[in-house]
Each structure stands twice: as C-alpha cells, then as structure tokens.
Amino acid sequence: MLGYYLRLSLKSLRRTPGLTALMVCAIALGIGACIVTLTVYHAMSGNPIWWKNNVLYAVTMDSWEAARPYDPEHPTLPPWQMTYKDATYLAQSNIPKRSVVMAQLHGSLSGVAGQRLPVNALTRATTGDFFAMFDVPFQYGGPWRAEADKGPEPVIVLSKAMNDTLFGGRDSVGKTVVWSGHQFRVTGVLADWQPLPKFYDLIDNGPFAAPEDVFVPFAWTAIMQQFPTGNTDCPSTTKERTFRDFLGSECVWTEMWVELPTAASRHRFQAFMDAYWAAQHRAGRFPRPLNNHLTTVDQWLQINGVVSSDSRILLRVAFAFLAVCLINTVGILLTKFLRGAPLTGLRRALGARRIQIFLQHIVEVSMVSLAGGTLGLALGAFGLLAVRALYGEADQYGALAHFDPLGVAWALALAALSTLAAGLYPALTAGRVPPAVYLKSR
Amino acid sequence: MNIKPVVSALLRNRMGAVLVALEIAIALAVLVNAAFIVGQRIAMIDEPTGLDYHDMFAVTMAGFTKDFSLPSSVASDMAYLRSMPGVVSASPVGSIPLSGDGGNGVLYAQTGQHGNSAVYTTLQTDEQGMSTLGATLIAGRNFRPTEILPWSHAIDQAVPEIIVTQSLARALFPGRQALGQVVYDVRNRPMTIIGITRDFKGQVGAGTPPYNVALMPQLAGAFGGYYCLVRTEPGRAEAIMRRAERELAVRNTTRVIFYAHTLDYFKGQLDSENRNMAIFLVAVTALILAITCLGIFGLTTFNVSTRTKQIGTMRAVGARKRDVVSHFLLENAIIVALGVLVGCTLTLGVGYWLSRAYGMPRLDLYFLAAGVFILAAIGQLAAWQPARRAASVPPSVATRTV
Numbered sequence: 061m062l063g064y065y066l067r068l069s070l071k072s073l074r075r076t077p078g079l080t081a082l083m084v085c086a087i088a089l090g091i092g093a094c095i096v097t098l099t100v101y102h103a104m105s106g107n108p109i110w111w112k113n114n115v116l117y118a119v120t121m122d123s124w125e126a127a128r129p130y131d132p133e134h135p136t137l138p139p140w141q142m143t144y145k146d147a148t149y150l151a152q153s154n155i156p157k158r159s160v161v162m163a164q165l166h167g168s169l170s171g172v173a174g175q176r177l178p179v180n181a182l183t184r185a186t187t188g189d190f191f192a193m194f195d196v197p198f199q200y201g202g203p204w205r206a207e208a209d210k211g212p213e214p215v216i217v218l219s220k221a222m223n224d225t226l227f228g229g230r231d232s233v234g235k236t237v238v239w240s241g242h243q244f245r246v247t248g249v250l251a252d253w254q255p256l257p258k259f260y261d262l263i264d265n266g267p268f269a270a271p272e273d274v275f276v277p278f279a280w281t282a283i284m285q286q287f288p289t290g291n292t293d294c295p296s297t298t299k300e301r302t303f304r305d306f307l308g309s310e311c312v313w314t315e316m317w318v319e320l321p322t323a324a325s326r327h328r329f330q331a332f333m334d335a336y337w338a339a340q341h342r343a344g345r346f347p348r349p350l351n352n353h354l355t356t357v358d359q360w361l362q363i364n365g366v367v368s369s370d371s372r373i374l375l376r377v378a379f380a381f382l383a384v385c386l387i388n389t390v391g392i393l394l395t396k397f398l399r400g401a402p403l404t405g406l407r408r409a410l411g412a413r414r415i416q417i418f419l420q421h422i423v424e425v426s427m428v429s430l431a432g433g434t435l436g437l438a439l440g441a442f443g444l445l446a447v448r449a450l451y452g453e454a455d456q457y458g459a460l461a462h463f464d465p466l467g468v469a470w471a472l473a474l475a476a477l478s479t480l481a482a483g484l485y486p487a488l489t490a491g492r493v494p495p496a497v498y499l500k501s502r
Numbered sequence: 503m504n505i506k507p508v509v510s511a512l513l514r515n516r517m518g519a520v521l522v523a524l525e526i527a528i529a530l531a532v533l534v535n536a537a538f539i540v541g542q543r544i545a546m547i548d549e550p551t552g553l554d555y556h557d558m559f560a561v562t563m564a565g566f567t568k569d570f571s572l573p574s575s576v577a578s579d580m581a582y583l584r585s586m587p588g589v590v591s592a593s594p595v596g597s598i599p600l601s602g603d604g605g606n607g608v609l610y611a612q613t614g615q616h617g618n619s620a621v622y623t624t625l626q627t628d629e630q631g632m633s634t635l636g637a638t639l640i641a642g643r644n645f646r647p648t649e650i651l652p653w654s655h656a657i658d659q660a661v662p663e664i665i666v667t668q669s670l671a672r673a674l675f676p677g678r679q680a681l682g683q684v685v686y687d688v689r690n691r692p693m694t695i696i697g698i699t700r701d702f703k704g705q706v707g708a709g710t711p712p713y714n715v716a717l718m719p720q721l722a723g724a725f726g727g728y729y730c731l732v733r734t735e736p737g738r739a740e741a742i743m744r745r746a747e748r749e750l751a752v753r754n755t756t757r758v759i760f761y762a763h764t765l766d767y768f769k770g771q772l773d774s775e776n777r778n779m780a781i782f783l784v785a786v787t788a789l790i791l792a793i794t795c796l797g798i799f800g801l802t803t804f805n806v807s808t809r810t811k812q813i814g815t816m817r818a819v820g821a822r823k824r825d826v827v828s829h830f831l832l833e834n835a836i837i838v839a840l841g842v843l844v845g846c847t848l849t850l851g852v853g854y855w856l857s858r859a860y861g862m863p864r865l866d867l868y869f870l871a872a873g874v875f876i877l878a879a880i881g882q883l884a885a886w887q888p889a890r891r892a893a894s895v896p897p898s899v900a901t902r903t904v
Contacts, residue, residue, distance in 0.1 A: 082800065086793055093786060133709075166564055166727065168758040177751055180564075180760045289727065296688035369860045370779050373539075377532060377786050384528050384790050388797040391521040395804040398515075450781075489517075 061416075062423070069424035072400060079396055083389050084432045090385030091436025091475045096443040097371070097378035098470060104267075105367045107357050108255035109194060112319075116193065117326070117354035119316040121146060121337060125295035126347035130312075137363070138351045139293065140263045141312040148314075149336065151187065155329045156318035158193045161278050162186035163314045164264045164290030167240040169222070169274060181222065181239065184261075184272040185281045185288075191217070191248075193319050194260060199223075201233035201248030204277065208247075212279035216244040222273040223249040239276065240284065257366045259357050260317065264290035267366045288313045310345075318354070330354060382474075386482045389428070393486035397421060401493045408495035418491035425483025433475030508832045511809070518801050519837045522794075526841025526877060529794040531848040534873035535856065536783040538865055543776040552702030552713070553599055554636045555765035557590075557734050559743040560598040561750065564727035565757035572653055572723045575757055579750060583732055588742050591634040592732040596626030596722030597705040599635070599731075600768040604705035609693075609716070610686045611674045620673035622666075622714040623704035626722040627731075632665070634733050635702060637717075640668065641681045642697030645719040653723035660689075661718045665697035669713035706772060727760065739764050791880065798884040802834055806892040813892050814899030823893040830889035831882060838881035842874050849873070 073080045107113055122130070122138035123146060129135040142150075147161045162184055169181035190196070191203040200223075204215040216239055223232055232246045250271075257267035281288065285303045294311040320326040333352045340346050355363070397404075404417055512519055561583075565575060576594050583592040597604025605624045611617035627634070629645045642665070651661060664685075671680035684692045697717075704715035722728055734742050747762040806813070813826055821829075853865030 079800065082796055086796070089789055089793070093789070097782075166760070168564075177755065178758045180758045368775070370775060373856070373860065374779070374782055377536065377783065380528055380532050381786050381790050384525050384532075384793055387521050387525050387528075388793050388800075391518055391525075391797055392800050394517055394521070395515070395801065399804065399808065485517075 065420045065423040066427070068420055069427050072396075072424055073427065076396060079392055080428065083392050083428050084435060086385040086388045086392075087429065087432025087475070087479055088435035088439050090382035090478075091433060092439030092443055093378045094382050094474060095436065095440025096447060097375050099440075099444060100447075101367070101371050101375045102470075103256055104371055105361075106256070107361065108257065108259060109357055112195070113357050115319055115321055116357055117318050117320060118357075118360045119147075119150060119318055119333070120353045120355065121333065121346075122348045122351035123310055123312065123346060124348055125297050125310070127296070129348070130293070136351075138353060139312040140315075140364075141291065141293070142314050142316050143310055143312055144307045144314055146336075147316045150316065150333065153329065153332055155325055155332055156320050157325070158189035158319040160187050160190045160193055160317045161314055162190065162260075162316075163278070163281055163288040164261070164272075165276075165281065165284075165286060166289040167274065167276075168238075169226070169240075170238045178238070179225065181273040183239070184275050185278045186275055187278045189319075190275065193317065194255070197251040197253055199249045199251040200231045201246070204247045209277045209279060212277035212283065214242060214244045215247045215277065217248045217250065217275040218246055219250050219271055219273050220252055239274065240286070242284075244276065257361060259361055260315065262360070262364045262366065263315070267361075267364070282307060320354070326354060382478065386478055389432075389479065390482045390485060393425065393428075393483055394489060397486045397490040400490070404490055404493045405495045405497065408493065414491045417493070418487050421487035421490045422480075422483060425479065425487060429476060429479030429483065432479060433472060436475055437472070505832065508829055508836070511805075511812075511829075512833050512836060515801075515805065518804070519840075522797050522801050523837050523841035523844065525794045525797050526838055526881065527845035527848050529790050530842060530845030530873055530877050531852050532790050533787050533877065534849045534869050535852050535865065536787045537873065538853070538869045539856075539862070540780045540783050541869075542863070543780045546776050547773045547780075549712075551600065551769070552637075552700060553765065554733065555600060555769050557736050557739050558634075558765040559732050559734070559739045559746075559762060560595075560601070560765065560768075561730045561732070561743070561746060561762040562598075562727060562760040563730070563750070563757050564760060570756040572728065573721070575754060576721060576723070576728055578754065579730060582750065582753060583730060583746060586742060586746060588735045588738045590733045590735060591630055592730060593627050593631040593634040594722055595631065595634075595729045595731045596624060596718070596720070598729055598765075598768065599625070599702065599704055599706075600765055600772055601705055601763075602707060602768070602772065604707065606705075606707055606710045608688055609670070609674060610688075611683070613686050613690060613692070615686070615688070615690070618674050618676065620670055620714055621710050622670050622716050623707060623710050624718060625704055625715055626718045626720040628719070628721065631717060631731075632699070634731050636733060637699040637702055639665075639697055639699055642695070644697060645717075649719045651720045653721045660691040661693060661720055663696045663719060664693045665699060665717040666695055667699055667701050667713055667715045669701050669711065670716060671695065671698050673711075673714060739766070794877075795880055795884040798834065798838075798881055799888065801837075802830060802885040802888040803891075805833070806830065806888045809892075810895055810899055813895040814897055814901075817895065817897035818900040826893040826895070827889045830892055831885055834882060834885035834889075835878075838878055841881075842877055845877070846870065846874065 109116065119142065120138045120140065121142065123143050124130040124139055130139040131137055151159045151161045153159070165183040165185050167181045167183045168178035170178040184190075188204050188206055188209050191198070199220055203217065204213065207213070208215045216237060218226070218232065223229060226232070226237065227235070232249060235246050236243050237246060238244070254271050258265070258269055258271070259267075261269065287303065287306065290313060292311055292313040294309065298309055298311060318329060320329055330352065334350065337346055337350055337352055408417065563575075563579070565572065580592060580594060583589060606621060607624065608619055608621055610619045625631070628650045629647045632639065632644050645663070645665070649663065666680070674680060674685060675683055680695050681698055683695050685695060686692055701713040702715065703712045704710070706712045732742070732746070743762050743764060747759060751759050816826060816829075849870055850865065856862045857864050
C-alpha cells in the first residue's frame, strides 16, 4: 500500500512542479535560518563543562568599600573577582577537592634564547589544579606537580598554537623557553581546547575569546612584580603605591574556583568562608554585609549575561520566519489537495476509505517535508559556512558558528515535526471530501 | 463595484484566506520591528567619532626583560615614529580611542563627592596628543612639554591639570563656564580644567558615555605596557603601520609588540555587533516578505484557476476585463486588510515586549504606517499577475463544460 501511496504522491507532486518547488524551498529556507540561529544560540548558551556543573563553583565575596556597591547597577552582587590576600588564604583550605587561583598576565615568549624575536604571549598565571579541575586535554606531557606551585618552580604549559609557533608542533616537553626574561621548563602542551563560552575568564577577555597562549604557576605573579593585565578594580579608598602594597590592597584582580564534589563539602567550605569573613570583619575589614557566594558554572554564565539580547531576538525572528514558511506550506498544500478533490472523490466512490485518503496525503506531505528538511539542512550548513567566512573565526559569531551533531538532530526533528504538523490539516480536509459531488460534474 | 459577490467568493476558500492573512500579520510585525531596530543600529554605526580614524593607527608594546626601561623606550619609539615619512603626529597614550580598552572613573564638580558628577574615560598623553588626536581646542590651552608627568607605579597618581571634552564639561557644569573650574575624582584629588576640546570618542568602554573624555598630561606605562597613537597623511595608515610594526620590533628587543592595529580596525570591531544584527535582520525580513508574496501569488493563482468557468460567465454577461481584474484585486485587498489589521496589533505587541524585555526605545509609529503601506502595496502587486491572467479568460468558456 505504501508503495502505491508513494507513486500517487510522486505523480501528484509532478503535476504541479512549481508549487512543489515553492513548498520545498519555503520549508528549506525556514529550517536553514533556524539551524543557523539555533546553532549560534546553542553554543552561546551552552555550558562547556556541563558534566561538572554541580561540582565546580566560582568563589566571590563582597570585599568592596562601604560607600558604594561594586556595581551600582546590581547592588546585590559582590565583585566578580577576589583580592589577592583573600583568594590565597581561601586556597589553603583542604576542604575542596581542588582549588584554583588565577589572574591574567602578559608576557613575552621566545624559544631557544636568541634564536628568534620574542613574541607576545597572553598568559594565565594559575595554580596547578586548573588543568585537572577544568578537564583540560594535553597533547604532550601534563600539568606541573603540586609542589611547583609553592616554590614556584619555573615550569610552563604551552597551548597547541604556541607550541606550533615555537617548536613546529613537535613534542617540546622538557625543553626550555624564555618567558618574560626567565627560563622556564615546558611540562606539557595542550591539545586543541577552546571552551565556549570561556566560562573561567568572562571578565578579562570575554566569553568568546581565544584561550591563553601559556600557563605558569600563580606564585610567579608576586615574584615577577608585574601588575596583572586582566581586569583590575580598586575601591576609591586605595592608597597603595608599590607592587607589594598592591598585593595587600583591597583591589580585586584574581579569580577563584573550587571543586566541591559533595553537598557536605560545599556546606563546609561555605562555613569556612563565612568564618573567615567574620574574623576579618571583626578585624576591621569587609565593611559591607556578608555576601559570600559559591556559584555553579550555569549560574555564573547566566549572571554574567553571556547570551546577548541580540541573539535572543534573532532566535525569535528565525522562529517567526519558520512560522511564516510553514503557514505558507499549509496554504499551498490546502489549495493543492482541494484542487485534487475530483480525483479524491473518484477514489472514495471506488471504495477508498477516509483513513486511506488521509494516509495517502500524509505520505505526500512527508515527501515534501523530507525534501525540504534535507535541503534546509544543506542550506543551514552553507549558512554557517557563510557566517564563518563573513565574520572570521575571531568574531564571536564566527567562533560559534560550528555545525554540531546535536544541532543536526534538533534540526531534523524540527523539520519533520513542523512539516507534519503543517500537513495534518490539509490531509484531514482531503479525507473529508464527499464522493458524490465530484462524480456528478464529470 | 459590488462587494457582495467578492465576499461570497472569498468565503468559499476561507482557510486559504485566513492563512495568507496570518502570514501578512507576522510579516508586518517582523518587518516593522526589524526596520526599527536596523534604523537604530545604523544610527549607532554612523554616530560621529570626532576622529580622523581612517588615518590613525596604534601600536601596543610592553617590556619584560630586566634591562627594559620605560622612559627611554618610549622616548626612542616616539622619536622613530615621528621621523617616519608620512607621519603627521605621534604620541604615547594611556588608552586607544574606539578600542574598548582603558581606564575610567567618576569626576565631581565639588569637593567631597558632591555636586554634578560624570563618568569619564581617561586618556593620558603628552603635549602633542591633541594634534595626534586631531582634537580642536575651543577654549583654554594645550599642555606644555614641562607639564607632562613621568609614569610611576602609583596606582593613583594625581594630575593637577586636565583638558576635557565639551560633553564632559557640560555634564559637570551645565550652563556654566567650565574652563578654570576645579573638579574632583573619587579620591577627592583636585584637578583644574585648563582646556576644552570639541567632542571625540574615547576608548568607549561599557557604561561610559563615549564623548566624556579627560586628557591627562602623563606618560602612560600602565602595568609595563604602553600604547603609541599615530596619525598619518590620508590613506597611508595601513602601509606605515606595517613598516613601523616590523622596524620597531627589531630596533628594541627589550620589549615585545602586542599588536598594531589601525583605528579603522577598532571601529569595525566596535560596530560588528550592530552590523551583524542589521545584516541578519535585513536578510530574514527580505525572505519573509518574499515568502509572503509567494503565498499571496499562490492563493490568487489557485482561485483564478478553479474559477475559470465563473470568470467566463462574468465576462459573458457583460463584465469588462478590468472588472475581472478588480474583482480579484478587491478580494485580495480584503485579505491583506484583515492581515494588516491583525498585524498592527501583533506589531505593537512585539514592540512593547522588546521595549520591556530588552530596554529598547518604544516603536516609532511612522515605521508602522510605512510598514502597512509597503505590505499593502506588495500584497496587491503579488496578486496583479494572476488577476491579469483571469481577465484574459474568454467569455466563450462559459458556454463549454470544463
């Protein structure tokens, strides 16, 4: 029976090639536009480390001055970053399974000394747990040992791109590079790694920035006496003038994350933070009310407003477009099926049941839907390619416009469901055609 | 023309008419709101910068080695840049205009954080900074070479004298002469306004009014890095920048060059979000309009082809060709009118939601009027060709059975 329906449908579609092409194109365009915006939106609103969402927490505490909140537009929020003294103190706790204190520096980097001009290296100064905590993949070697954080030892981890530049992509573990005038030993080279949004660095470079070139132990910040180049905010009461003063000041410039695998450990760490706050408060610090937070990655992305309002609007426009395309398809199917009513009447008179007429028309709808969906998928892939070409990988839309398998599955489901929904009413209408009327006029 | 037969013909294919009206309604809502948003975005992109940014570039450098000396590096880089043929002016700056990167703060008109206040961006530079920026003094004087303070690691070095833009002056002293007035920063340090320039855009950070800029006579060396701003003869910025980037790197190996970019590049970055939004909205709106036209075209074609016999009869009993055309156009006009009516409500609803949820300005009703006109016009145009075909049905058709 299905074969017969398919043949009938093909015949019917071939009778009106113009209308068929119009329907297929309309569906394809709607699906294509939805794929492009959905993919960008999905990448933008996704959590790149979702499997650790309830384990990783950003640590914040309100160390700001009494006179005004850190962000007057959001007076209930503490600063995004921590002071050096608070972060380094809290990091000594052994309650978290892992903890990370980090800041952004700039450095110059050259391979073997004197061989080439130094290049600019965007540097993340971080404690060594960074790599295990954020599940960072390595191409060669691995993170530095825990003791290296204390010394600190002159150890460095290179990004894949930086290793390609300096060593032509060869295994450089154990080699020496010169970072900002000091010799550092390479302990590892990252594999391709670009979490989007870049959840651990929303403040310094933004959610869609490229990853760092190199990573060095956090303690080097103090030794190098180099001011951080990431976001630095100081309360108006800051008087400090030297670098040593700066480390002890109320300026916020470090970021802190902890890994707390159980609810119990989370409560314990929260209590530890609150106790620290209370002790410092008694000693005259923290003039603002207690406002200590452990924030999951999901919440962190949300309160930082990572999904731009523009992309939310674009997503809705794309769905409005799909709606117009589908309404158009319903209209065309309806007129087409009604035009075929005399034939349907004849078939009914010859004994076809309503359900059979309905099914035959649904088969026809499915063929249109399949063609439209496939073409739409191709259009969507092409659209993403165009977006990347138009904006380049450096632009946020360019970086996000990558076809992901989940997106393809979504798009196919969307195509199938929406066109079937669109074809339901016309097919029902066709099934209701009374046989007698059309026989009479023939 | 009698409207009754048109309506009764319309009612024979109600669902088709309803669907097309719905399409028109959505198309109107998207068209009007998209056009409104695109208009705002284009206005943002076209907002004057007050800078000859086509002929400017910036180089950012930083020293890390032990033998790096900031003052001598800046001095030799400046001497080199100023000696390059085609360079009009060059200065060290603390932030690059249009780059989105730099410091900001709050200024008060009275001591102790009282009086009018204004958020502003800082732009540390030397006595040639005004000429490099192409800024025009409208009152007061420029910095003197002796007034330029050296860089210090102090986080909060005070400068005694500043030059401000007109916007910043007006925000602090509305309706009063700002020249010679003393302003105070958040740490209550006094600074005298010695000059006022025509408006130009500063580093354009988030939450800072773009034209509120204060120039400070100070050598910028923030955190080991420094910026050089260069203005060239027209059309030569890119070429001179490439050469400067190459030669600066070799001349002094105690520091590295972070990047060299033209201000055109920063302007492009600044506009990219607005531009992306505008491009996407224009593309989707055009497609929606095209699909809607096809829908109208399809419906009218269907109506014409299923009513050939009736048209023949109309013609046989005396209807002229143009009566047939106007019959179909009137039928279409009723559908379009219905769609536009529903569309107006939808448009206003979407506009209201956008202003509530995203803080956009309220929809300008001229846009709605223009949208209604455009949709009515293209709606009728889409039905024109099938209606003409209907008119060419000969009266003799009435006498034949189909």
